[in-house]
Amino acid sequence: MKIISVVGARPNFMKIAPFIRAIEAHNRVASEKIEHILVHTGQHYDKTLSQSFFEALNIPEADVNLHIGSGTHAEQVGYTMIAFEKLLQKERPDWVVVVGDVNATLACSVEAKKELINVCHIEAGLRSGDMTMPEEINRLVTDRLADLLLTPDEMSSENLRKEGVEEQKIKFVGNIMIDTLEANREKAAALSLEEILENNAVNEMYGQPLKTYTLMTMHRPSNVDHKEILEPLIDFLLNEVAASSPLIWPVHPRAEKQLNAFGLWDKVYSHPNVILLKPVGYHEMLKMNRGARILLTDSGGLQEECTVLGTPCLTLRWNTERPITLRKYGGASVLVGNEIEKIRKAYHETLALDVQPLRPNLWDGHTAERCLKAILDI
Numbered sequence: 001m002k003i004i005s006v007v008g009a010r011p012n013f014m015k016i017a018p019f020i021r022a023i024e025a026h027n028r029v030a031s032e033k034i035e036h037i038l039v040h041t042g043q044h045y046d047k048t049l050s051q052s053f054f055e056a057l058n059i060p061e062a063d064v065n066l067h068i069g070s071g072t073h074a075e076q077v078g079y080t081m082i083a084f085e086k087l088l089q090k091e092r093p094d095w096v097v098v099v100g101d102v103n104a105t106l107a108c109s110v111e112a113k114k115e116l117i118n119v120c121h122i123e124a125g126l127r128s129g130d131m132t133m134p135e136e137i138n139r140l141v142t143d144r145l146a147d148l149l150l151t152p153d154e155m156s157s158e159n160l161r162k163e164g165v166e167e168q169k170i171k172f173v174g175n176i177m178i179d180t181l182e183a184n185r186e187k188a189a190a191l192s193l194e195e196i197l198e199n200n201a202v203n204e205m206y207g208q209p210l211k212t213y214t215l216m217t218m219h220r221p222s223n224v225d226h227k228e229i230l231e232p233l234i235d236f237l238l239n240e241v242a243a244s245s246p247l248i249w250p251v252h253p254r255a256e257k258q259l260n261a262f263g264l265w266d267k268v269y270s271h272p273n274v275i276l277l278k279p280v281g282y283h284e285m286l287k288m289n290r291g292a293r294i295l296l297t298d299s300g301g302l303q304e305e306c307t308v309l310g311t312p313c314l315t316l317r318w319n320t321e322r323p324i325t326l327r328k329y330g331g332a333s334v335l336v337g338n339e340i341e342k343i344r345k346a347y348h349e350t351l352a353l354d355v356q357p358l359r360p361n362l363w364d365g366h367t368a369e370r371c372l373k374a375i376l377d378i
């Protein structure tokens, strides 16, 4: 059997690492080996967003890099399809495996189906219901086309059933991100926070020992692409969050670009309690997440990691495709959108809470094996 699996952007790397490991384990014992080709579309190309994750998670170098790079959604999807079509015609795999919801996920699943190749989607069935999110469009199209839809939780399986997906295509396997989290917990715990800050510092180093801190990440267009949204958020973060405890912020390139464009970069950069970092590696983020008193983020993956780690999380979005991570379902996160009054209220309420780790069904570190088995069973 020949499988091509595809990654494009940062959140894909932690999902593909355990899947590759599962193939390697299979090939060590099985008489019929799987031929595996790893394709990187090259959507994320900075060392901090891409190569450093390959190294940290022991992902073998991609067999093929399509070097798509930055661009509009249409450019990224279009260039990926053109390059991927040629590759599929040359390789003719039995399966194309896509993960998550980035532009690579959409482009490669469309192209695979046009070449009459089976598509397996790992992390299928997530729905935010928000059609202004590029990722929601990517999820819908990918799931409409996929032949095997591997879901992280029962709610996602139910979403697919409601959309009319045939039962035999849906398989609940658990959350593959948690395989990576469990495999890397100890290594992350052994890191020194001071060294992480020192090695990734963007602004003046914070002078005192860190006892407690807030952690944040933000990159979604809905938060960073409009000055009238970003500016009040920044004012709240600087004047109210960073005023009471140090704020660690690894800055995504999109956020940095927009802060500069809106003339907000200098005040963030020069705030004495804001610790600006370059985008950090997987273990570094895991270490900082575990130690944070609270995390503010618009990332879906971090919401899930907070749930398993028990870190109180404010999700800077109005909706989520991952409701299982919400406090009302026992998780660690609460949706606060980008309205300051709502964020302020939730922030103070959350500081007083004792959030316990939650392990949803099958978030057990063995999802990748179930994913591979589901493919082999067909």
Ligand code: UD1
Residues within 6 Å of the ligand: 009, 010, 011, 043, 044, 045, 046, 047, 049, 050, 070, 071, 101, 102, 103, 104, 134, 135, 219, 252, 253, 254, 257
């Ligand atoms: C993408 C994903 C999103 C994911 C996020 C995590 C899509 C539609 N979105 O969003 O789901 O949560 O990655 O990081 O696929 N840039 C660099 N260096 C890089 C890559 C990008 O400087 O290595 C710059 C680009 O020029 C662009 C900005 O960062 O200005 C955004 O990159 P882009 O790939 O468009 O999407 P993300 O916002 O990263």
